[in-house]
Amino acid sequence: MAATTERIPHVIPRSDAYHENKLLSWLSVVDHKRIAQLYLMAGLLFFLTGGIEAFIMRLQLAHPNGHVVSAVLFNQLFTMHGTTMIFLAIMPMLIGFVNAVLPLQIGARDVAYPRLNALSFWLFLAGGLLLNSSWFLGGAPNAGWFNYVPISNPPYSPGLGVDFYDIGLQIAGIGTLMTGINFLVTLVNLRAPGMRLMRLPMFAWTVLVTMVLILFAFPPLTVTLFLQTFERLFGAQFFSVAAGGNPLLWSNMFWIFGHPEVYILILPAFGIISEVVPVFSRKPLFGYTSMVLATLAIGFLSFMVWVHHMFTLGYGPFVNSIFALTSMMIAIPTGVKVFNWLATMWGGQIRFTTSMLWAIGFLFCFVLGGMSGVMLAIAPADLQYNNSYFVVAHFHYVLIGGTLFALFAGIYYWFPKMTGRMLSERLGKWNFWLTLIGFNITFFPMHFLGLMGMPRRIYTYAPGNGFTFWNEVSTFGVFILAAGILFFLVNLVTSLQRGEKAANDPWDARSLEWSISSPAPPYNFAKIPLVRGADPFWLEKMHGNGHMLPAPGQEHHHGPPNTVHMPRPTMIPLIIAVALLILGYGFIYHALVVEIVGFMVLAVGLHRSMFTPDPGEYVPIEEEPAEEVGADG
Amino acid sequence: MANPAVTASQTGPEVVAALEPVDNAVLGLWIWLSAEAVFFASLIGTYLLMRTHTNHGLTPKQVFDLPVTLVGTLTLLASSMTFAIGYAQLRAGRLARFRSWLIVTVILGLGFLSFQAFEFTGDYKRGLTLSSSPFGSAFFTLTGFHGMHVAFGVFWLLSLLVYSFRPAFKTEGVTKAQVAGLYWHFVDVVWVVIFSVVYLLGKVG
Numbered sequence: 001m002a003a004t005t006e007r008i009p010h011v012i013p014r015s016d017a018y019h020e021n022k023l024l025s026w027l028s029v030v031d032h033k034r035i036a037q038l039y040l041m042a043g044l045l046f047f048l049t050g051g052i053e054a055f056i057m058r059l060q061l062a063h064p065n066g067h068v069v070s071a072v073l074f075n076q077l078f079t080m081h082g083t084t085m086i087f088l089a090i091m092p093m094l095i096g097f098v099n100a101v102l103p104l105q106i107g108a109r110d111v112a113y114p115r116l117n118a119l120s121f122w123l124f125l126a127g128g129l130l131l132n133s134s135w136f137l138g139g140a141p142n143a144g145w146f147n148y149v150p151i152s153n154p155p156y157s158p159g160l161g162v163d164f165y166d167i168g169l170q171i172a173g174i175g176t177l178m179t180g181i182n183f184l185v186t187l188v189n190l191r192a193p194g195m196r197l198m199r200l201p202m203f204a205w206t207v208l209v210t211m212v213l214i215l216f217a218f219p220p221l222t223v224t225l226f227l228q229t230f231e232r233l234f235g236a237q238f239f240s241v242a243a244g245g246n247p248l249l250w251s252n253m254f255w256i257f258g259h260p261e262v263y264i265l266i267l268p269a270f271g272i273i274s275e276v277v278p279v280f281s282r283k284p285l286f287g288y289t290s291m292v293l294a295t296l297a298i299g300f301l302s303f304m305v306w307v308h309h310m311f312t313l314g315y316g317p318f319v320n321s322i323f324a325l326t327s328m329m330i331a332i333p334t335g336v337k338v339f340n341w342l343a344t345m346w347g348g349q350i351r352f353t354t355s356m357l358w359a360i361g362f363l364f365c366f367v368l369g370g371m372s373g374v375m376l377a378i379a380p381a382d383l384q385y386n387n388s389y390f391v392v393a394h395f396h397y398v399l400i401g402g403t404l405f406a407l408f409a410g411i412y413y414w415f416p417k418m419t420g421r422m423l424s425e426r427l428g429k430w431n432f433w434l435t436l437i438g439f440n441i442t443f444f445p446m447h448f449l450g451l452m453g454m455p456r457r458i459y460t461y462a463p464g465n466g467f468t469f470w471n472e473v474s475t476f477g478v479f480i481l482a483a484g485i486l487f488f489l490v491n492l493v494t495s496l497q498r499g500e501k502a503a504n505d506p507w508d509a510r511s512l513e514w515s516i517s518s519p520a521p522p523y524n525f526a527k528i529p530l531v532r533g534a535d536p537f538w539l540e541k542m543h544g545n546g547h548m549l550p551a552p553g554q555e556h557h558h559g560p561p562n563t564v565h566m567p568r569p570t571m572i573p574l575i576i577a578v579a580l581l582i583l584g585y586g587f588i589y590h591a592l593v594v595e596i597v598g599f600m601v602l603a604v605g606l607h608r609s610m611f612t613p614d615p616g617e618y619v620p621i622e623e624e625p626a627e628e629v630g631a632d633g
Numbered sequence: 634m635a636n637p638a639v640t641a642s643q644t645g646p647e648v649v650a651a652l653e654p655v656d657n658a659v660l661g662l663w664i665w666l667s668a669e670a671v672f673f674a675s676l677i678g679t680y681l682l683m684r685t686h687t688n689h690g691l692t693p694k695q696v697f698d699l700p701v702t703l704v705g706t707l708t709l710l711a712s713s714m715t716f717a718i719g720y721a722q723l724r725a726g727r728l729a730r731f732r733s734w735l736i737v738t739v740i741l742g743l744g745f746l747s748f749q750a751f752e753f754t755g756d757y758k759r760g761l762t763l764s765s766s767p768f769g770s771a772f773f774t775l776t777g778f779h780g781m782h783v784a785f786g787v788f789w790l791l792s793l794l795v796y797s798f799r800p801a802f803k804t805e806g807v808t809k810a811q812v813a814g815l816y817w818h819f820v821d822v823v824w825v826v827i828f829s830v831v832y833l834l835g836k837v838g
Contacts, residue, residue, distance in 0.1 A: 112657045177668060185661045189654055215668050223675035230774060235764035237688065238679070238771070244686035245767045249679060603788070610789070611796045613805065 018569035028569035030114035031522055032099045035121050036418065039096030040411075042125055047089035049132065051485065053081040055478060058442075062475035064463040074459035075142035076161065080132075082145030083165065086265065087172055088128040090403055094268045095120075095179055097410050098207050100418050102183065104513035104520060105201045107192025107529045112185035114567040115609060120175040120182065122577030127172025130584050134164035141165035144457065146254050146309075147228075149239040149247045154232055160588055166229045167584040173218050173225070174580075180214030183207060192512070193551040194531030198292070201511045201535075202285055205292050206271030209299040210264050216303070217260035224253035233587060251313065255306035263302040266398065267295065269406030270337055273359050276409045277341050279509045280356035281348025284535060287340040294333035294340075301330050311382045320379040327377035334370060338363065353507075354428030358409035361436050365401025369394055372447065387457075390450025396443045408432070408488070415495070416502030420519040423499060427491035435484030441477025445470035510538040515548045517622075523564035526621045528554040563618035572612070576605035662812045666819045669782075673823050676778060677830055680771040684835065688766030693835030696761050696772075698752075702832050705748030706824065709783070712741035713821040716790075720814050723807060728797065731810070735794050738817070742787040749780045772831065779827055782820045789813050 018028040029035055057077050060068040069077065103111055111117050134140045141161035143152035152162045187208050191200075200208070228250065230236035237243040239250055278285045285291060307315060307323035341363060350356065372394040376382055385391060408431070415423045450456075454467045461467050502518040512529060513520070515537045527550035533539045540548055557565040583598030585591070684693055719734025753773070756762075763773045793813050796802055802809070 112661065181661055181664045181668070184664050185657055188660060189657055215664065216671050219668050219672035220675045223672060223679070226778075227679065227770075227774065230763065230770065236770035236774065237764060237767045238683065243688045243767060245770075246682060246686070249682060253675065253679075607788075607792050611792055611799075611809075613801045 025569065027574055028571045030110075030118050030567045030569055030573075032103050032111050032114065032117060033418070033520060033522075033524075035117055036096045036098075036100035038121055039092045039099060039124075042121075042128070043089050043091075043093035043096055046084050046128055046132075047093070050081050050084035050089050051482070053077045053084070055482065057081065058475045058478045060459060061461075061471050063472070064461050064465070064468055066460050069459070071459040072139075072142070075457075076135075076140040078457055079142050079144050079147075079161075079165075080135075080140045083131065083141070083169070084128075085399070086145065086261070087169060088124070088131070090265055090399065090407070091176065092124055092128075093407055094210075094265065094403070095124075095176070097272065097407070097414070098179075098183060098210075098268060101414055101513060102204055102207055103186065103190070104417070104516070104524055105204050105511050106187065106190060106195050107512050107525060107531060108186060108190035109524045109528075109564065110567060111182050112189055113182050115570060115573055115614070116178050116182050118570075119573035119576055119609075120179040122574050123175025123178070123580065124172045126577045126581040126584075127168045127170070127175065130171060130581060131164055131168030134161055134168075137164070146258060147250075148254075149228070149250045150241070152228065152250075153239055163229070163232055163588045166225045166232070167588060170222065170225045170229070171577075171580050171584055173221055175577075176214055177218045177222070180211040180218070183211045184215065187211070192525075192528050192531050193554070195536075196531075198289070199531060199534045199536070201271075202274035202288070202291055202295075203268070203271035203511075206267040206274070206295055209295050210267045213260045213264050213267070213299055213302060217257045217264065220253050221257035221261075224250055224257070227253075229587070233590070248310075248313065251310055252306070255309045256303075258309065259306040260302045262398075263298055265403050267298065269362075269403040270295070272406045272410040272413070273341060273362055274337075275511065276355050276359045276413050277344050279413075279507050280351045280353055280359070281345045282351075282508075283344055283348040284510075284538075285340070286343035286346075287336070288534065290336055291340050294336040297333040298330060301326060301333075305330065308377055308379075308382075311379045312386045317379075324377050324379040328374055331370065331374050338367060338370075353412070354423070354425055354432055355409045355412035355507075357429070357432045358405050358412065361432065362402060362405040362409065365397055365405060365436075365439070369397025369399075369401050372397065385450060387455055388450035389446040389454045389456055392456050393443050393446035393450060396446070400439055400443070408435075413507065414513075416506050416518050417513055418519060419496060419499075420502050421495055421499035422502050422506065423495045424491050427487055427494070431484055431487040431491060433484075434480055434487060438477050438480030438482070438484050442474050442481055443477070445474045445477075449474075505537075508541075510535040512537055512548070515540070521622050522619050523566055523621070526564070527551070557618075559618040562621045564621060565616050566619045567614055568617045570612075570614075572605055572609045576602060576609065579605050656808055658808055658812050659815070662815050666815065669819065669823075673775075673779070673826070676771075676775045677826065680775045680831060683767040683771035684831075684838075686767035688768070690766045690769070691759060691761045693768065693772075693831075693838070696756060696759065697832050697835050698755075699832060699836060701748070701752065702828065705745055705752070706828050708741050708748060709745040709821055709824050712738045712745070713818050715741060716814055716817050720810055723810055728806075732794060732797055735790060735797075739787055739790050739794070742783055742790065742817075745783055746780060746787070749776065749783075753777075775831065776827065779820070779823060782823070786813075786817050786820055789816065 018024050026034070026038070029038065056069060057074065060066045060074060099111075099117070103109070131141075137160065139159050139161050141147065141152075141157075141164055142159075143157050143162055143165075147162065147165055150156055152165075187200075187204065227236070227238045231238050231240070237245045239245045239247050241247065274285055274291060304326045305323055307319060308327045311320050311323075341359075372390065376385055376391065376394055412423055412428055415421070449467055449470050452466060452470075454461065454465070461471075504516065504518050505514040506518070507514070512531070515529065516525060525548075527548075529536070529548035530551040532544075532549070537548065540546060557563075559565055579598050579601035581598075582594060582601060586594035586598050715734050716738045719731045719738065722734060723731040756769075756773075761769045761772070763770055790813060793809060796809065797806060
């Protein structure tokens with residue numbers, strides 16, 4: 001790359017505009033740390049959107065015969081709540097953490113394809129905006145987040161809502177697939193010298209498996225979204241029974257994607273917990289190897305359980321039994337993980353920081369969600385739970401009590417490294433306790449409601465049904481939950497402005513990201529570090545001089561001295577994403593001119609991205625701040 | 634940017650190169666192709682489910698014309714061969730010959746696309762359309778997506794041809810060509826499966 005730069009010097013000054021103008025610098029961003037901030041901010045905004053949708057639904061259900069929203073609007077609300085939370089909030093926030101942390105943890109200066117990384121983000125944002133624009137363009141999708149046919153077929157969903165669902169998720173999904181490819185190559189090729197696979201931090205391992213899941217789970221989603229798009233826009237006959245189509249095709253294809261997706265949402269959360277628990281217990285992670293194997297086993301099994309979402313579709317006892325067994329088998333590696341975390345804490349010097357509190361809250365709530373999961377995996381019993389509030393309770397325990405709590409643990413843990421400031425511990429504890437209590441008051445009663453027979457996705461119920469009391473309790477809990485989230489927002493805003501300045505290693509932590517300054521410099525590592533064992537930074541603090549040794553033979557660019565060769569900012573990814581956005585609207589509205597414009601912009605963007613060499617640019621190395629590291633040298 | 638995957642001993646800083654690292658672009662393309670394989674597997678699975686659902690209309694046996702399809706198939710397979718020859722020329726440093734073989738490859742790719750256009754128009758005239766039956770939907774979706782991959786491949790190869798006149802091609806041309814070639818051969822292999830599963834099976838099954 002360096003050689004190329006010398007031959008095309010005239011392009012070098014151009015990127016100055018990308019650095020000086022604040023807006024341009026964000027639109028042309030390729031730095032994984034800033035892309036992470038974009039993911040987390042956009043994910044947070046979508047999370048608040050989805051949260052408001054849920055809040056309105058709970059208000060509607062607080063009393064029998066509620067009149068807050070109509071049945072039609074309620075259908076749109078629960079569809080968009082699920083779709084937004086899964087595709088546009090939780091997953092992007094996890095990918096945000098992956099972006100923020102993973103290259104640092106493996107001792108890399110960026111990801112393998114920085115431009116593709118930016119493209120992934122813009123595609124996610126384009127898909128999310130397109131999907132949410134449906135609110136203002138004739139009504140949001142209303143066939144549930146898994147959008148089953150026949151209800152999502154034209155005769156039963158005549159509006160444009162489902163088209164927005166199909167095309168919005170298609171665009172966002174392509175971005176996610178590219179994230180998968182990008183981080184797999186990063187994990188294989190960009191590990192620092194000495195960072196063997198079995199020395200990878202546990203978070204990196206879970207990311208590795210998650211990216212494999214993305215790689216193999218998203219193509220079926222892509223295909224089945226295409227099938228439905230063709231059915232709705234061009235009159236194809238995949239699902240309509242009258243012409244001999246098969247609605248089960250959608251159900252199967254969706255869940256072949258959908259179940260691995262569940263593990264895409266939880267495995268990185270496991271990784272975050274596996275980072276937080278050892279640091280705040282001052283012990284290495286218990287059973288590292290078994291943790292790796294458990295992660296691999298969960299990833300493998302996640303592709304073998306999809307029919308457990310369809311126990312009531314009539315596949316019969318033989319098929320149902322097989323999938324019931326594979327589903328229950330997942331409890332084994334998951335149990336291994338839970339006991340490993342407990343054993344890590346056992347006998348450790350536990351510090352109850354906010355981050356650690358979230359991790360402990362995760363353990364309780366996630367295990368509850370896991371238990372109801374095993375209950376749901378019992379196929380004959382599932383006929384009773386199916387489509388009831390028991391299912392709603394189950395997946396909120398794993399998605400909020402599991403993933404969201406882990407995300408909070410992660411944000412309190414890595415915020416200093418991402419921003420250079422600490423989040424307030426005092427506000428953090430309010431945030432934690434209110435959210436924990438509110439969450440349990442909101443969702444625990446849903447178990448009872450489900451067992452009492454309340455179906456999910458009904459917009460109201462009669463006073464005599466006996467559902468009133470627990471619904472009131474549940475809605476009451478939402479207010480506490482919302483107060484907890486509000487404390488987080490206050491904490492975020494105030495800490496960003498005047499939070500305590502963060503030290504390089506505020507938690508006395510173990511992995512590589514804590515060996516560099518807070519916030520991390522643009523090039524991450526002035527010298528690529530040499531990894532001499534698992535928990536490399538801890539190792540240097542205990543047995544070395546407290547600093548990472550530079551890996552020999554790594555610096556060989558021909559640029560000015562004391563600089564690092566980094567990728568150059570570019571607008572190409574944004575242009576490609578805009579092209580797909582234009583194309584998406586063109587297809588939804590059958591507007592040929594718009595489609596042609598979209599195709600042309602796409603062709604130009606793709607051509608430029610494939611055949612414009614990145615000359616890179618030289619980023620000066622900042623002076624190392626003279627700081628004593630916590631351990632004696 | 635690629636740091637070679639190397640290992641270090643626990644105690645000393647001496648570094649031993651363990652594996653010759655695969656270029657980022659090549660590794661990424663292989664990984665992408667594995668996702669593409671799942672993509673086509675999903676489409677082929679859909680087709681296998683739908684191929685007998687003809688909605689009292691045309692059946693595969695009535696629609697497919699094996700000799701014509703065989704010509705298209707051979708055209709596409711030949712394009713893989715011509716690209717491989719061209720790539721070997723590039724590696725041997727003979728840029729002009731590489732360009733000629735690349736042009737031949739593009740022409741063969743366009744030939745395959747013409748075959749497909751010919752086939753599709755014939756089918757539509759006979760009454761097999763995207764909306765006539767689940768079989769028609771699955772057939773046009775599967776072969777259509779493959780055709781779009783070929784079209785994208787042609788676009789890619791043409792871009793590569795233009796790029797080969799730039800100075801930067803001297804340093805990274807081989808990798809760029811290797812990556813494009815991997816994609817092109819993959820699209821060919823998928824067609825071999827489609828030819829067997831759609832056309833041959835359609836004639837006998």
